[in-house]
Amino acid sequence: MTNEVKQKEMQGIERTHSGPTYLPLVDIYEKEGTLFVVAEMPGVDEKNVEVNFEKGVLTVRGQAEEKPEEGMNWLLKEYNVGNYERTFSVAESIDIERVEAKMKNGLLTITLPRSRRPDAKKIQVNMG
Amino acid sequence: MRKDYYLNPWNEMDRLFKEMNHLYRQFQTGTPYAKENSEFPPINMWSNEEKITIKAEVPGIDPECISIKAMDDTISISGERKELDAEKEALTYHRKERPIGGFKRMFKLPYKIDADKVEAKYEKGVLRIVLPRSEQDKPKSIKVLVS
Numbered sequence A: 001m002t003n004e005v006k007q008k009e010m011q012g013i014e015r016t017h018s019g020p021t022y023l024p025l026v027d028i029y030e031k032e033g034t035l036f037v038v039a040e041m042p043g044v045d046e047k048n049v050e051v052n053f054e055k056g057v058l059t060v061r062g063q064a065e066e067k068p069e070e071g072m073n074w075l076l077k078e079y080n081v082g083n084y085e086r087t088f089s090v091a092e093s094i095d096i097e098r099v100e101a102k103m104k105n106g107l108l109t110i111t112l113p114r115s116r117r118p119d120a121k122k123i124q125v126n127m128g
Numbered sequence B: 001m002r003k004d005y006y007l008n009p010w011n012e013m014d015r016l017f018k019e020m021n022h023l024y025r026q027f028q029t030g031t032p033y034a035k036e037n038s039e040f041p042p043i044n045m046w047s048n049e050e051k052i053t054i055k056a057e058v059p060g061i062d063p064e065c066i067s068i069k070a071m072d073d074t075i076s077i078s079g080e081r082k083e084l085d086a087e088k089e090a091l092t093y094h095r096k097e098r099p100i101g102g103f104k105r106m107f108k109l110p111y112k113i114d115a116d117k118v119e120a121k122y123e124k125g126v127l128r129i130v131l132p133r134s135e136q137d138k139p140k141s142i143k144v145l146v147s
Helices: A005-008 B001-006 B009-029
Strands: A026-030 A034-040 A044-054 A057-064 A071-078 A083-089 A100-104 A107-113 B043-047 B052-057 B066-071 B075-079 B092-096 B101-108 B119-123 B124-134
Touching: A034 A057, A034 A083, A044 A100, A057 A107, A083 B066, A100 B043, B043 B101, B066 B124, B075 B124
Parallel strands: none
Antiparallel strands: A026 A034, A026 B092, A034 A107, A044 A057, A057 A083, A071 B043, A100 A107, B043 B052, B052 B124, B066 B075, B075 B101, B119 B124
């Protein structure tokens, strides 16, 4: 969670959903000028995923839903079903138009291609 | 299985250590990391007289790479968490939190199940297994005859 979000919460802005919120585990890697963010969000339907990229800040949110097991008793409980939320600051310049998000098998993959910029100009140093 | 766990004092130390790390991180960020102090995959289990239901969070794992073996009153779930991209050489990791490698979990169930009728479904990264109780194992109600 970023300080910004934390500050907002301290100012009394509350979340609109209840239940625990977890930080999803992520892998971030780069391949041929494209940044990939892969986040684990088991139990989250693609309809309930929100990806926001604004001013170099990437926010991912997911709401997991679970059907209760009717007429059953608990034997073992190792995980809670809740929401996922995580924020990243992306330093590189990203081509917002080409940002894509895909949800498959509880894994959210966000593709962030870098903006196509002309290669840096080489500056010749002249001897004085 | 539980008994073996407590025979080794390091298991408990290890668990405490993980829990302290977890608490510390939670204190720092305000948000707990998803299910990090649990073994993989984390499991939820329910039962009634008729059946046992198991749910496991296995995000991003190809269902074909998960093996479920059930016999009498035991079940094992195993598989492998693989690297994401086949072309590993061409990519640079900035952050790697998702572990890779094999996993296996075994459980002793409260009663014998009918292994032929076990059903497993994989949806949205969650595995759901339903294990019906074996017919022979079901409690029979016995009528008391009045002579």
